[in-house]
Amino acid sequence: MLVRLLASPGGGLGAALTLVLLVVGLAAPLLAPYDPFAVDGPALSRPTGAHPLGTDALGRDLLSGIIWGARTSLLVAGCVAVLVSIVGATVGLLSGYAGGWADDVLMRLTEAFQVLPRFFLALVVIAFFGPGLDRLILVLGLTSWPLLARVVRAEVLALRTREFVEAARVHGASRTRILLREILPNAVPPAIALLGLVVAQVILIEAGLGFLGLGDPNVVSWGALSSEAQQFLRVAWWLSLFPGVAILLAVLGLNLLGDALTDVVTGRR
Amino acid sequence: MSAAALLRIRDLVVHFAGRSGQVCAVDGVDLDVHPGETLGLVGESGSGKTVTVLAALGLLPPSAACTVRGQALLDGRDLLTMAPRQLRAVRGREIGLVFQDPMTSLHPSFRVVDQVAEALLVHNGRLTRRDARDRAVELLETVGVPHPGRRVHDYPHQWSGGMRQRAMIAMAMANRPRLLVADEPTTALDVTIQAQILDVLRAARDDVGAATLFITHDFGIVAELADRVAVMRAGRIVEDAMAQQLFATPQHPHTVALLQAVPRLDRPVPERPPVAARGTPVLAVEDLVTHHRTRRGAVHAVDGVDLAVHAGETVGLVGESGCGKTTLARTVLRLVDPTAGRILFRGEDITTARGRRLRTARRGMSMVFQDPYASLNPRMAVGDILAQPLRVAGRYRSSGGPRRIAELLDLVGLESASATRLPAEFSGGQRQRIGIARALALSPDLLVLDEPVSSLDVSIQAQVVALLDRLQRELGVAYLFIAHDLALVRQLSDRVAVMYLGTVVETGTREQVYERPTHPYTQSLLSAVPVPDPARRRGAARIVLRGDVPDPSDPPTGCRFRTRCWKATSECAVTDPELVVRPGSDHPSACLHADTHVAVPVGRQPDGQREVSEPRRPTTG
Numbered sequence: 001m002l003v004r005l006l007a008s009p010g011g012g013l014g015a016a017l018t019l020v021l022l023v024v025g026l027a028a029p030l031l032a033p034y035d036p037f038a039v040d041g042p043a044l045s046r047p048t049g050a051h052p053l054g055t056d057a058l059g060r061d062l063l064s065g066i067i068w069g070a071r072t073s074l075l076v077a078g079c080v081a082v083l084v085s086i087v088g089a090t091v092g093l094l095s096g097y098a099g100g101w102a103d104d105v106l107m108r109l110t111e112a113f114q115v116l117p118r119f120f121l122a123l124v125v126i127a128f129f130g131p132g133l134d135r136l137i138l139v140l141g142l143t144s145w146p147l148l149a150r151v152v153r154a155e156v157l158a159l160r161t162r163e164f165v166e167a168a169r170v171h172g173a174s175r176t177r178i179l180l181r182e183i184l185p186n187a188v189p190p191a192i193a194l195l196g197l198v199v200a201q202v203i204l205i206e207a208g209l210g211f212l213g214l215g216d217p218n219v220v221s222w223g224a225l226s227s228e229a230q231q232f233l234r235v236a237w238w239l240s241l242f243p244g245v246a247i248l249l250a251v252l253g254l255n256l257l258g259d260a261l262t263d264v265v266t267g268r269r
Numbered sequence: 270m271s272a273a274a275l276l277r278i279r280d281l282v283v284h285f286a287g288r289s290g291q292v293c294a295v296d297g298v299d300l301d302v303h304p305g306e307t308l309g310l311v312g313e314s315g316s317g318k319t320v321t322v323l324a325a326l327g328l329l330p331p332s333a334a335c336t337v338r339g340q341a342l343l344d345g346r347d348l349l350t351m352a353p354r355q356l357r358a359v360r361g362r363e364i365g366l367v368f369q370d371p372m373t374s375l376h377p378s379f380r381v382v383d384q385v386a387e388a389l390l391v392h393n394g395r396l397t398r399r400d401a402r403d404r405a406v407e408l409l410e411t412v413g414v415p416h417p418g419r420r421v422h423d424y425p426h427q428w429s430g431g432m433r434q435r436a437m438i439a440m441a442m443a444n445r446p447r448l449l450v451a452d453e454p455t456t457a458l459d460v461t462i463q464a465q466i467l468d469v470l471r472a473a474r475d476d477v478g479a480a481t482l483f484i485t486h487d488f489g490i491v492a493e494l495a496d497r498v499a500v501m502r503a504g505r506i507v508e509d510a511m512a513q514q515l516f517a518t519p520q521h522p523h524t525v526a527l528l529q530a531v532p533r534l535d536r537p538v539p540e541r542p543p544v545a546a547r548g549t550p551v552l553a554v555e556d557l558v559t560h561h562r563t564r565r566g567a568v569h570a571v572d573g574v575d576l577a578v579h580a581g582e583t584v585g586l587v588g589e590s591g592c593g594k595t596t597l598a599r600t601v602l603r604l605v606d607p608t609a610g611r612i613l614f615r616g617e618d619i620t621t622a623r624g625r626r627l628r629t630a631r632r633g634m635s636m637v638f639q640d641p642y643a644s645l646n647p648r649m650a651v652g653d654i655l656a657q658p659l660r661v662a663g664r665y666r667s668s669g670g671p672r673r674i675a676e677l678l679d680l681v682g683l684e685s686a687s688a689t690r691l692p693a694e695f696s697g698g699q700r701q702r703i704g705i706a707r708a709l710a711l712s713p714d715l716l717v718l719d720e721p722v723s724s725l726d727v728s729i730q731a732q733v734v735a736l737l738d739r740l741q742r743e744l745g746v747a748y749l750f751i752a753h754d755l756a757l758v759r760q761l762s763d764r765v766a767v768m769y770l771g772t773v774v775e776t777g778t779r780e781q782v783y784e785r786p787t788h789p790y791t792q793s794l795l796s797a798v799p800v801p802d803p804a805r806r807r808g809a810a811r812i813v814l815r816g817d818v819p820d821p822s823d824p825p826t827g828c829r830f831r832t833r834c835w836k837a838t839s840e841c842a843v844t845d846p847e848l849v850v851r852p853g854s855d856h857p858s859a860c861l862h863a864d865t866h867v868a869v870p871v872g873r874q875p876d877g878q879r880e881v882s883e884p885r886r887p888t889t890g
Contacts, residue, residue, distance in 0.1 A: 163644035167707065170602050170636045171658035172628035181657075185648040 004264050011260030017253025018196075024067055025074030032064040036220045044236045054238040056228065062239065066246050068220040073250060076137055076206045077199045083141025084148055084198055089191065091145065092152025093179055097160060107153070114146035119205055126214045133216050140205060144198050151194050155187035189265040196258025200251045207247050222247050274301035274342075275480045276325070276448055281339035283317070283324045283504075294320045296504035297339075302448065307474065307481040309495030309512070311488060313527070313726040317504040318484050319452055325349075326364065326450070327356050343448070362392040365441030365479070367470075369453040371433035375425040381436050382406060382421045388443040408439040411476070412469050415816070429817045431462035435469060442473045449479040455490065459589035460753065461814045464797035467493060468813055486726070488531050489799030492516060493806055500524045512803045528801065530731040532756035534783070535800050541583075541763050541779070542742060549616045550577040551715045551747040552601065552634075557610035559593075559600045568822045570596035572771035573610070575848070576749075578715065583741065583748040585762030585779075587755055587794070591818055593771040594751045598717045601749070602636055603627060615714065632662050635708035639720040641700035645692040651678075651703055652688030658710040677706040681736060698729035702736065709740065717749045722757065734761060755798055759783050767791045770821055770829040773848055777856025787854045787863035789834050828861070836862045 005011040024031060034040050037060065045055040053062040095106035118140065125139045126132075159165060160183065168178050209215055210223020217224075222243045229239035283295035295317045302308050312318045323329050325341035327348055341348040343363065348356060360366070368374045376384060385405035390396055396404075402421065409417035412435040425433055434454060441449060451470060455463040471494065474481050483494055491498055492512065499509040500523065508521040519525045559571040570593045578584045586594045599605045601612055603619065612620045619630045635658070638644035645654055655674050659665040669676070675685035681702040692700055701721060708716055718737070722730040738761060741748060752758050758765060759779060766776040767790065775788040786792045796812040814833045819825055828846050831837040840861060850856060851863035 163638040163640055164646040166599075166604055167636065167638065167644055167704075168657060168661075169604060170631060170634075171661050171707075171711070172631040173657065173661045177661065181649075182646055186646070 005260055008260050008263070010256045011264070014253050014256025014258075014260055017249050018257050021070055021074060021250050021253060025070040028067050028071040032061075032067040034061040034064040036060060036064040036068040044232065044239075046236075047238055053242045054236065056225075056236075056239055057232060062225070062242055065220050065225050066222070066242055069222040069225060069243065069246065070250070072133070072219050072221045073203050073206060076133060076140070077202050079137040080141045080144060080202045081195055081199050083137070084145045085191070085195065087142070088145035088148030089152050089184070089187075091149040092187075092191075093156055093184065095149065096153040096156025097175070097179055097183070103153075106149075110146045110149050113143060116143050118143045119208060122205060122209060123212075123214065126209065131214055131216050133219065136206065136209065136216075140202050144202060147198065148191055148194055152187050152191050155190055156183055159183045159186055190262070193258055193261035193265050196254050196261060200254035200258065203247070203250055203254070273303060275304045275344065276300075276302040276482070277340070277342040278321070278325050279340040279342070281321060281324060281337070281341065283320055283329070283335055283337050285335045294335075294504055295324060298501075298504070298506055300499060300506065300509075302480050302482050304447070304480050305478055307483060307494055307496045309491035309498045310482060310484045310501060311486065311491055311498060311527075312501035313486060313728065316501040318501045321501070322450055322452065322482060322484060326360060326366075327351070327353075328360075358392070361388060361446075362444045363446055364448045364450060365444070365446035367434070367437050367441045367449070367451040367454045370457050371430050371437055372457065374437055375433055377425055379424070380421065381423055381425055381428060381433075382409070382417070384425075385409060385436060385439050385443060388440040392444050405439070405443070408443055409436065412436070412439045412442070412473065413465065414439075429462075430458055431465060431817055434458065434466050438466075438469055438473055442477055442479075445477045446479055449474060449477075449481045450484075451481065452484045453486070454483075456485070456487070459818075460755070460797045461589060461793060462817070463490075463799075464811055464813050467799070470494070487799065488516075488528060488801035492801045492803045493799045495803075500527070516801065516803055527727060530727040531801055532731075532734075532754065532760050533801060534756045534759065534795065534798055535802065535805065538760050538779075542581075544579055544582040544763060547579055550579045550613075551615060552576070552578040552749065553611075553613040553616075554597075554601060555611040555613070557597070557600060557612065558608045559596050559605055560608045561596070563822065566822050569593075569771045569824060570821060571600060571607075572824075574768075574771075574773055576766060576773070578747045578749050580714065580747055581741065581745045582763045583750050583761050585758035585765040586749065586751045586768060587753065587758050587765065588768035589753060589794075589818060591770075591821060592768040593821070594768050595719055597768075598636070598719050598749065598751055602631070602634060602717060632658075632711050633713050634715040634717065635711065635713040636717045636719065637701070637704050637708050637721045640724055641697050641704060642724075644704050645700055647692055650689055650691060651695075654692070654703065655688070655707050655710055658707060662711055664711070673710075677710055680709065680740070681706045696729075697725055698733060701725065701733055705733075705736065705740070709744070709746075712744070713746060715747045715749065717751070719751045720753070721750075723752060723754065730757070737761065755783075755794060767794070770818065770824050772829065772859065774830065774859045775857065776848065781856040785854070785856075785865045787851060787856075787858040787865050788830075788860045789836050789862070790830050791858075828859070830860075836860075838862070 006015060039059045041051050041055045041059045041061060043055065043057055043059040045051055047054045051061050051063065053066065055061055091106050091110060095103045121143060122136060122139045125135055129135050165178060165182050168182050206221065207223035210221035211227045213227060215221040215224045225243040226240060229243065232239055278298060278300040281295055281298045285292045285294055298321050310318045324337045325348060329335050329337060337349060343359065348359065375381065382402055382405050385408055386401035389401045389404055406417045406421065414432055414435050454470065455466050458466060467490065485491060495512050498512050498515045499506050500521065502523050508515065508519065508524045515524065519528055554574060554576040557571055557574045560567040561570050574597060576584065588594050596605060600607050607620060611618055614630050614634060617630065619627065622630055652674050655677050656665055659668055659673065674688050678685050678687055683699065683702055692703065695703065722733050725733060734757065740746065750758060750761055762779050764778050765782040766773045767782065767788065769790050775782060775786065775791045782791060786795060793812040793814050816833055819832055825832050827843050828841040831841040844861060846859045846861050848857045848859040851858050854863055854865065
């Protein structure tokens with residue numbers, strides 16, 4: 001499966017970009033040459049040997065900012081992914097396997113969450129409770145699961161009548177056992193493929209909020225970097241370009257990876 | 270002789286680009302089809318028979334995925350080097366094609382009649398649409414579609430599989446081709462429908478005088494139709510001989526092995542070991558009814574069935590698709606809830622058992638499924654699959670853990686090292702062995718086998734049947750053996766029940782049902798099975814049933830079989846015949862006119878001459 005994934009150009013590129021995001025985010029303290037908040041260079045310096053991506057209006061190193069920004073993006077995206085997996089998989093499994101009225105109730109609930117405008121909901125929450133990563137993660141996590149729940153439910157519906165599931169029923173396996181041992185492992189690959197796409201959206205929303213100045217002021221974020229860069233668009237192109245490129249590459253990588261995974265899982269490649 | 274060949278394939282080689290390098294699917298095939306001749310191309314799955322023909326007709330995907338070398342000469346013109354435009358003119362006009370699956374080979378969103386008309390229009394620009402449609406209706410009439418004139422607005426989904434295959438034949442024959450290529454045209458169909466379609470194909474071939482290339486895995490069909498037979502194995506032709514000669518004195522060991530593996534109705538079967546003392550049956554089913562609720566109303570899948578299976582015996586359940594045999598099996602195992610009736614397992618009523626009581630009962634029965642590719646969890650190692658029933662019953666440790674797994678693998682003839690591997694690493698036959706081992710893990714008293722070998726090749730089929738036979742002798746398990754293959758059921762069963770539209774129409778010991786069948790349905794089923802021996806070609810002497818199986822949500826009044834029966838009288842429409850022993854017979858039959866006379870036991874005839882008191886019915890309804 002991995003071989004088939006990496007064999008396609010999209011999958012290979014996506015996997016590489018995602019890997020870079022992961023490594024940079026995890027190893028930010030080791031990789032960043034300077035403290036992202038420390039003033040340690042001339043203000044608005046062009047990219048030089050000492051500051052490869054230049055510095056901002058206060059003389060802070062942009063490369064360090066982007067590296068620490070990756071960590072923020074990764075933290076938000078990772079936590080949201082965990083929340084989404086737990087809620088989405090549970091709702092999908094229960095809804096698909098139970099059927100009947102339980103399925104109806106859960107699916108209507110899913111639809112209710114699906115029509116919530118996530119970005120504005122996040123805006124409202126931040127406006128009420130003030131900026132902070134924790135509430136951002138919570139809001140995004142609790143609103144991003146419907147798509148995953150639907151995919152898992154569809155998989156469960158397809159799997160529950162398969163012969164190996166019937167075999168487990170014949171042997172007297174309990175519902176929990178059938179769900180966790182027989183059905184879930186087979187529903188995971190398509191869910192993971194979708195998760196990549198959900199995470200990419202979350203990164204975009206986080207950057208968007210940062211851009212509007214609603215990010216956590218205590219951590220560096222790509223959105224906040226881009227936002228500050230606005231004022232210096234004509235004099236310091238690097239301040240706008242590099243954070244933008246970082247967002248672009250991260251989202252592109254995750255999308256490509258998600259698409260390629262979907263193709264591999266559904267046997268289209 | 271070869272100079273006059275209509276289709277002449279020379280040194281055909283096909284390579285597919287696989288994930289791990291090139292795969293050679295066809296490896297130097299030479300094949301001739303002479304005018305007016307029917308050539309049967311036989312082989313097991315993966316032997317390259319279909320690829321050979323697709324390659325010769327230029328129907329394989331573009332060269333990126335595969336490479337084709339060699340020659341395929343139609344009247345001296347090489348189809349492999351022909352310009353695509355010319356090739357298209359040849360296909361459909363000079364060569365007619367019929368494919369395996371009638372359910373997918375018609376376009377779902379065009380009317381059937383228009384699709385047949387299209388076949389005419391493509392190759393004849395001067396034809397008007399109206400004329401083409403009239404001609405299409407005529408063609409459908411000749412292939413036995415009842416009242417095609419009334420069906421001009423029908424779409425494919427409104428037609429049964431047999432009817433769709435007739436439409437495919439009409440399309441293939443539309444331009445009176447010189448070569449007809451049929452790739453497993455009856456494999457997806459029931460045996461009585463297969464008999465109809467073979468008749469239609471034979472008639473169409475004789476009418477047009479086309480040479481025929483018939484691809485199949487079934488030696489019975491080959492014996493029935495082919496003048497000459499070519500046997501393929503691993504991309505090569507291993508034997509090519511006249512049909513009579515090939516069946517009488519097969520030369521190649523592979524042909525010999527294949528012919529021996531085919532279960533046959535015309536050969537004696539091994540004796541069954543005597544079943545020990547009767548007493549309480551392992552499984553008893555009393556007046557069982559299972560209805561499926563659908564939007565169009567209740568489908569009477571099982572409608573009043575009585576059945577008993579005793580310890581150590583095999584009860585064979587035969588019938589065509591949709592007769593309710595699988596639903597019956599699933600109801601017995603309580604995978605489906607019965608609508609009425611009783612299920613007794615070891616004397617205990619489990620009809621409405623739930624929870625713990627049901628789980629306890631289920632430990633004593635088990636099931637082997639039809640599809641070895643769907644019945645094993647692809648993400649579980651074989652050892653875990655086998656351990657599952659033990660773990661669920663809480664007996665994994667007490668039964669010996671890994672030792673028990675190794676024991677089970679050994680029982681079905683697999684290495685104990687298989688336990689750590691995933692199902693994907695095994696072939697279909699090996700997977701079915703794993704499925705059998707899993708079913709036996711808890712040493713059940715009853716094993717329900719739902720078409721356990723129908724998706725396997727004959728040689729593998731024979732091995733699995735031998736395994737099942739051995740296991741029953743060693744372990745004394747009772748089998749409820751469900752299959753559509755009558756010859757196969759005969760090999761393994763002590764008693765047989767024949768199902769039609771949710772009810773058992775005839776039941777008795779193997780000898781009674783196979784040698785002295787009294788129900789017309791049993792008789793026609795037995796008569797429809799092609800016998801792999803060209804000397805006993807039955808052709809005209811076969812009982813060919815009319816039409817299709819009626820809709821099970823709206824079964825006919827009275828006797829359910831009467832709409833297809835040649836003996837039906839006005840009484841049959843009002844009286845629902847009970848399953849009782851009829852005068853002049855020794856076993857129960859649900860027919861008012863039960864009589865052994867009409868169809869003489871199959872395979873007991875010295876030659877193709879059969880006394881059938883009733884003249885053969887035309888296949889049109």
